[in-house]
Amino acid sequence: xxxxxxxxxxxxxxxxxxxxxxxxxxxxxxxxxxxxxxxxxxxxxxxxxxxxxxxxxxxxxxxxxxxxxxxxxxxxxxxxxxxxxxxxxxxxxxxxxxxxxxxxxxxxxxxxxxxxxxxxxxxxxxxxxxxxxxxxxxxxxxxxxxxxxxxxxxxxxxxxxxxxxxxxxxxxxxxxxxxxxxxxxxxxxxxxxxxxxxxxxxxxxxxxxxxxxxxxxxxxxxxxxxxxxxxxxxxxxxxxxxxxxxxxxxxxxxxxxxxxxxxxxxxxxxxxxxxxxxxxxxxxxxxxxxxxxxxxxxxxxxxxxxxxxxxxxxxxxxxxxxxxxxxxxxxxxxxxxxxxxxxxxxxxxxxxxxxxxxxxxxxxxxxxxxxxxxxxxxxxxxxxxxxxxxxxxxxxxxxxxxxxxxxxxxxx
Amino acid sequence: xxxxxxxxxxxxxxxxxxxxxxxxxxxxxxxxxxxxxxxxxxxxxxxxxxxxxxxxxxxxxxxxxxxxxxxxxxxxxxxxxxxxxxxxxxxxxxxxxxxxxxxxxxxxxxxxxxxxxxxxxxxxxxxxxxxxxxxxxxxxxxxxxxxxxxxxxxxxxxxxxxxxxxxxxxxxxxxxxxxxxxxxxxxxxxxxxxxxxxxxxxxxxxxxxxxxxxxxxxxxxxxxxxxxxxxxxxxxxxxxxxxxxxxxxxxxxxxxxxxxxxxxxxxxxxxxxxxxxxxxxxxxxxxxxxxxxxxxxxxxxx
Numbered sequence: 001x002x003x004x005x006x007x008x009x010x011x012x013x014x015x016x017x018x019x020x021x022x023x024x025x026x027x028x029x030x031x032x033x034x035x036x037x038x039x040x041x042x043x044x045x046x047x048x049x050x051x052x053x054x055x056x057x058x059x060x061x062x063x064x065x066x067x068x069x070x071x072x073x074x075x076x077x078x079x080x081x082x083x084x085x086x087x088x089x090x091x092x093x094x095x096x097x098x099x100x101x102x103x104x105x106x107x108x109x110x111x112x113x114x115x116x117x118x119x120x121x122x123x124x125x126x127x128x129x130x131x132x133x134x135x136x137x138x139x140x141x142x143x144x145x146x147x148x149x150x151x152x153x154x155x156x157x158x159x160x161x162x163x164x165x166x167x168x169x170x171x172x173x174x175x176x177x178x179x180x181x182x183x184x185x186x187x188x189x190x191x192x193x194x195x196x197x198x199x200x201x202x203x204x205x206x207x208x209x210x211x212x213x214x215x216x217x218x219x220x221x222x223x224x225x226x227x228x229x230x231x232x233x234x235x236x237x238x239x240x241x242x243x244x245x246x247x248x249x250x251x252x253x254x255x256x257x258x259x260x261x262x263x264x265x266x267x268x269x270x271x272x273x274x275x276x277x278x279x280x281x282x283x284x285x286x287x288x289x290x291x292x293x294x295x296x297x298x299x300x301x302x303x304x305x306x307x308x309x310x311x312x313x314x315x316x317x318x319x320x321x322x323x324x325x326x327x328x329x330x331x332x333x334x335x336x337x338x339x340x341x342x343x344x345x346x347x348x349x350x351x352x353x354x355x356x357x358x359x360x361x362x363x364x365x366x367x368x369x370x371x372x373x374x375x376x377x378x379x380x381x382x383x384x385x386x387x388x389x390x391x392x393x394x395x396x397x398x399x400x401x402x403x404x405x406x407x408x409x410x411x412x
Numbered sequence: 413x414x415x416x417x418x419x420x421x422x423x424x425x426x427x428x429x430x431x432x433x434x435x436x437x438x439x440x441x442x443x444x445x446x447x448x449x450x451x452x453x454x455x456x457x458x459x460x461x462x463x464x465x466x467x468x469x470x471x472x473x474x475x476x477x478x479x480x481x482x483x484x485x486x487x488x489x490x491x492x493x494x495x496x497x498x499x500x501x502x503x504x505x506x507x508x509x510x511x512x513x514x515x516x517x518x519x520x521x522x523x524x525x526x527x528x529x530x531x532x533x534x535x536x537x538x539x540x541x542x543x544x545x546x547x548x549x550x551x552x553x554x555x556x557x558x559x560x561x562x563x564x565x566x567x568x569x570x571x572x573x574x575x576x577x578x579x580x581x582x583x584x585x586x587x588x589x590x591x592x593x594x595x596x597x598x599x600x601x602x603x604x605x606x607x608x609x610x611x612x613x614x615x616x617x618x619x620x621x622x623x624x625x626x627x628x629x630x631x632x633x634x635x636x637x638x639x640x641x642x643x644x645x646x647x648x649x650x651x652x653x654x655x656x657x658x659x660x661x662x663x664x665x666x667x668x669x670x671x672x673x674x675x676x677x678x679x680x681x682x683x684x685x686x687x688x689x690x691x692x693x694x695x696x697x698x699x700x701x702x703x704x705x706x707x708x709x710x711x712x713x714x
Contacts, residue, residue: 290698291496328681339682339689353678355696356521366695368679374641376678376697 088113094181097121098168098381099247101388125168125383126259126311132271133258134159136363159363162254168388169251169259170380172300172313173230173321174242176214176222182242183220188212193244198237201371205238214238215373228299230319230378236345236370239322239379248381253325253365255382256348260316260362262309275361277308277315282357287317290355297352297376312380316360319378320347320368327367342369351376436462436469436555438579452576453533457506458540458555465505469540469553470712471583476590477606478561481635483526483537484676485590486558487516489701490539498546499702500709505540505553512537512558520676520696529560533576536560543709552713565606568613582617585712586629588704593634593643593673596654604655607632611658615665629711630669631704632662638675638699647671670707674700 024033088109091100097120100109109117136159187193189212194202207217214222215233222229234242236250243249251259261273274280276287284292286306297319307313315321325346328338344367350360353376358364368377432441435449436459442449446456462469474482490513493502504510515537519526529536537558544551557580567577581587589610595603614625634650637643643650648671652659662669677693 337683338692339684341681344679344681350695351697353697353699355698358521359695366679367681374678 084108085110085113092116092120094185094246095120095124095178096246097124098383098388102247103389106389121168121383121388124171126171126308128164128167128169128255128259128310128312130164130166131258131263131265132161132163133254133261133263134161134271134273135254135257136160136365164252164254164258166385167251167255168383168385169255169310169312170248170382171311173319173378173380174239175228175300176217176231177227178246179214179231179234179242180220180222182245183213185245187241187245190245193241195237195240201237205235205373207233216375228301229297230300230314232297232319232375232378233373234378235373236322236368238373240324243379243381246381248383250322250324250379251382253323253346253348256315256321256323257362259310259312260308260349273362274309275363276306277312277362278306282360284357287314287350287360288352289317289350289357289360290353293317293352295352315349315362317350317354318352319349319376320351320366320374321349322346322377322379323348325365327365340367344368345370347377433459433463435459437576437583448534449576452574452579454557454576454580455508455538457508458538461505461540462553465553467553469555470585471555471580472708472712473559473581473584473587474556474590475559475564475581475587475610476561476633476635477565477592477603478528480561480590480592480603481676482561482590483512483529483558484516484520485588485633485635485674485701486539486556487512487514487526488520488676488698489705490541491517492698492701493543500546500706501544503542505542508537509539509541512539520693523694524692525690529558531560531562531566533559533563533574545706545709550713552709564610568609571613578617581614584628586631586708587614587625588631588633588708590633590635591651591655591658592636593640593650593654594636596634596650597640597643599654601655601657604657607655607658608661611661611665626666627668629708630662630666631708632658632669632671633704634671634673636675636677637673638677638697639680643673644675644699647673668711670704672700672704672707674698674704676701 021033023029024031088100091097092113097117099105100113100117101121106114106117188202188205191199191202205212207213207215207220209219211217211220213220214231216223217233222231240250257273260277261275262277263271263273265271276282278286283305287303288294288298300314300318303314303317306316308315323346327344327346328340347366347368348362348364350364354360359366368374431444433444433446433456434441435452435454435456437454438449438452440449440451442456442459448455458469461467474486476482490502490504490510493500494504494513504513516526539554539556539558541554541556542551543554557576559577563574564577567574572578589607591603591607611630614630618624632647632651634640634643634647637647640650650673651671676696676698678697679694680691681694682689683692
């Protein structure tokens, strides 16, 4: 109301509307009264709209959002749409390098920007080469994983064999800090990055104080000191939206298993793959599971001994990871014929509270309602090699050489 | 052909056989070599161990309706304390005490819930263990049976149907009463009513007011809370909203009680078998298992 009186025009409209309503009542004129009411309604709607805009207005992102609970949001920095350098800089700070490396965009970048984007890609993502991987046959799910490991030589992997095209997979799970960039840039209001069927539920994806964001955040912020902790309390749809926003996608089942188990071809028809990213024997010192860790989520940089052959961290333990695959149906990876209470998406890798070792292998698959926002489910993103500019597609020979070096040695 | 030989006359063994051994639960005299009490079917090993080790183990009861998760809870609790004795150290006394842990943990690792505990008391699993809190030199000998829900219900409705339940509950130092929160969530009041019956049964057990259940500690555990996240946030508020009868009865009849929420499976599905549809865990992620037991231990020791 104060704003109405501050604006002289609005003040006149308000007074005129009031007079019109009063005159309408006195003269019993429906037209006059109606006009007055319409004027008041317009003013009320205008006020509501301003309040709503103030609540949901996207704030320009900052490079490293503060995590302290009580610190105010940093001042908004607006980057003009025509300021390409500024936009590229912002996107690099937001870890959206994958978007910059898309074929449609990479041509607009300066060489130093292109180099920066490629360096970011190499730093944050690991290459998973093209090849075959077995799904569902590596672990029968029996026993509690406390038995002695199988003696060498390892048996060839069994199960459904899938062909996986080369891809990049995030070395680490998406962190609170990275996810906050998404929240601050208005990710929850950008309807184009959300699955159409979930639009109605996006308003429900709020934190503990009702702000858009992961379930366990408060007032749009994660707990202090947890910048490099994997983001949890996000549904499958939020994970997929973040991935799209960052120019990536969630990994498929086969891609995730391939990155962890790193299959080695034994012959043209069979191959061997690891039970865990580091080998065939469970080593609780290498992962954050029940009984081996502090009993909570830890930072993504911990447990470096558990890294996969390709350089992907914490595939086993810490938090489960959403994948694109559906869970259940005619038979899951353990060969069980399950009836699900709700449709489920596949999660993999186990979490800090996973009790049995046989449920924290590369092959083990579990399921969760895609709308669930649990304390122990996070995600990491993938990027197909074909989605970024490759050597064969580059128009400039120098560029082609650079891009070829990026994907060098992909085929096995 | 009959072989003849000389059998030494071990008079002390004959004397042992002649001495009657009272059951630790119901007090009925049994022969020395009896495996189960002839009256209540409790294992006589409990009496033998108490006698040999010169200890008087306290008893705790985990009770609740059929299918509420008593076996899973007790088995998981024992396995967790055996694997990670950070907060409480638990040492099983006697091989029979590991059966429950083995049954529950093996089934869960296979991706199944353990089979239903039979109604017959002679087929129940009993646990005799020694528990010690970290930094506390005092040990506590405990006896905990895994009772069948059907037997409890039958005993509550028709007292003395099962000879073992009445003496056991009379002697218990505390109890963990389990309630299925998924059923409360669906507004099914059966759990509420059954738990109220159990509490009434307990309240009327003792004639001696000094030892009445009103003063003994009772942990009320909302099980399967993994399927009902709000239950973890505030179990007492959940119980107040979903089981008002139980909530009121606790406040009126008991002085020392507390609500807890526990979950063992991270998610569940159903598997169709020849004998029908069975619920199976998708993964095992225990939450809130040790806390109720830890609280009860403190209360019992106090």
